[in-house]
Amino acid sequence: MARAVSNRRRAINTALAWAVGLLIFFPILWTILTSFKTEGQAIADPPVFLFFDWTLENYAIVQERSNYMRFLMNSIIIAGGSTLLGIIVGVPAAWSMAFVPSRRTKDILMWMLSTKMLPAVGVLYPIYLLFIQLGLLDSRLGLVIVLMLINLPIIIWMLYTYFKEIPGEILEAARMDGASLGKEILYILTPMAIPGIASTILLNIILAWNEAFWTLNLTAAKAGPLTAFIASYSSPEGLFYAKLSAASTMAIAPILILGWFSQKQLVRGLTFGAVK
């Protein structure tokens, strides 16, 4: 009897999970479907779901009109570069907070997190002026720096949590064994924290990839990443849903694929320490 109940429960839970999953995924699915429609079908009322004339025309037009590869390269460099730089700064920072905490460490961590509560637009003006002064407007380097800085609190927080899980005695053993601080971090801490570092990197790449506020405001033609690519289809000559959808699909495809292959790592990383 109990068995039957638990089976039914499980069925309900499964159905619910699928429903929620589909609900969340639906906008993305709709975008992808729309990208294969003609402009007419894209705004048809009532909307057509699967039975329309599938076409690749939108992709051809988007490809012809703008240089997808350049935007893609910019995205890769900006997301990858800001993440790499963030890890280089974040690992030593998290190391010191996790293993040689001072009385203020907790406060510093909270303060870093609090910077994420500031609306980005609040500092747009000063940063824009700084960028003009430094000649960083519409440069990849400028975006790498800004995205690194805005994601740094998250990087340090995540690494800090992972490092906290590593027994201090192992690092002390390395010190006794003659390892300098750099070697201790390189040979012992980093390899032991690889799962945590990997999920930090993944999450940060995704955040940087999707970041739109700064990338749109600080770039023009040269350094624009895929977010700028999408945006360029949203306004000028009115809305062309099918082409906008095609551009969006092309922009999110790389990160979707990356996320798909690394979801195990991501889930493990995000729940690290929560379940043991």
Next chain:
Amino acid sequence: MGRIVLDKVTKRFGDVEVIPPLDLTIEEGEFTVFVGPSGCGKSTLLRLIAGLEDVTDGLIQIDGTDATSLAPAKRRLAMVFQSYALYPHMSVRKNIAFPLKMAGLGRAEIKRRVDNAASVLNLTDYLDRRPGQLSGGQRQRVAIGRAIVREPAAFLFDEPLSNLDAALRVGMRLEISELHERLRTTMIYVTHDQVEAMTMADKIVVLQAGVIEQVGSPLELYKAPKNKFVAGFIGSPKMNFVEGPEAAKYGAHTIGIRPEHIEVSADSGAWSGVVSVSEHLGSDTFFHVHDTGLADSITVRADGDVGFRHGDKVFLQPREELIHRFDAQGQRIE
């Protein structure tokens, strides 16, 4: 090689003084055991010597040179941790080789030394395994292997056997003692287990609240404890303490008598009482005797075939020449 001198070494954590100024000399080649109840500062003292904690005040000399502010890596000391602290992502071979790699030795020399250490410690068949695939005793041996390959000035052991089960602990105790016999390198060993201290040490340092209560060979501590604390800490079962008129007879505030120095019989003796619990170990029997009018309970150690039971009336005769006398401050009266 391996003479360590502590000169007025002091450690404070904030306002809390865990180790008041302390002097101690550990001679070259000596097996020294720091023993004391938990929280007595013995591990902190070891970590100060290792350099894992900074001393607040005082000097630490290793082989005549001032090591007080040297980094742990520069002190030529090797340490074995309670948790073994093996590198989980490295094979046994790489674990043992790590200190040699850090010292910048050549590949051939590293291999030679690791193979040598592995054969000494019976680890040859396990060199390619990860620590996670080893038993507790094997992990312990890897940790020791990692320490011996460096040929350090001294070994530091921080309660290395407390994570092992009882049978394995006895075996490892012997192995460490044998290792010391063979290497003759200075060893400092921290434990809360007085049996380990008694069986392994050349010199025992008894600590309480960061203060050295007594330094001496195991038998010195057993035969002539300087105070009540040492008397009660060294020896198992614990020494019996008697206060009041019975102690006054001996001209002392408190007298102490070890369980093995009391004769028990059914008919005659200076003291008498009723057996509360008898513990038969086969080789020995421990009687916990109540209603003696001397102390809550007097522990007596007798031969294994002495068969008193709960409720039996017994007589106790202490061996007068082995009674320890203490004054009101707990200090030994000679």
